[in-house]
Amino acid sequence: VLSLNSENCITFSDKQVLIQSADFSKEAGRDFALNALREYAPTKIFYVAGGGPYGLFKDKDWKDHKWSFEVSFVFAAQVLHMALQELEPRGLKQFVFVGSAIAENRPDPSAASYAASKHALAGLVKSVQAELPYFDLRLFSPGYMDTDLLPMNAWPRQMGEPLIDPVVAAEELWSWSMDERYRGDHYRFTTA
Known part of the structure; x- marks a missing residue:
């Protein structure tokens, strides 16, 4: 609420x-x-949302893929657009998106719609960063995190992929977002 x-x-x-x-x-x-x-009219916005159906793309209902696209990319783009038009003139100083170090950069088997959305989000952020270099638009991209949102049968868990503690990721996100040296940056926060 x-x-x-x-x-x-x-x-x-x-x-x-x-x-x-x-x-x-x-x-x-x-x-x-x-x-x-x-x-x-905040001075900072953090957009932390995303998800999608887990399993083969062809086996999932289209409504589930649409949900992923809407939450993970379309609404993110809408919020950024509104923020730049309406809130930046009123004092918005920073907008930080949370992406995915894995899904935005390579195939993510059984998470195709989520990966597509995070690819799109990264493309949007990088393009707007190039258009508006004065505005502090950032993309924080953690690796796989050990949360209930990552299914027990997901390949990272099954293959023993190192998972990030979400508390550590949140602390890193906050610290990085407060550091002026990283204005307009893209930070891939992984265990490797």
């Missing part, structure tokens, strides 16, 4: 952080998120 109540605020590294969430796969959730951003 999107809310501007103080109970949704935390202090992290001496910064007050408002935590918002919405179901980006539904039009009402997308509209609510866009309106909340317009109302709050």
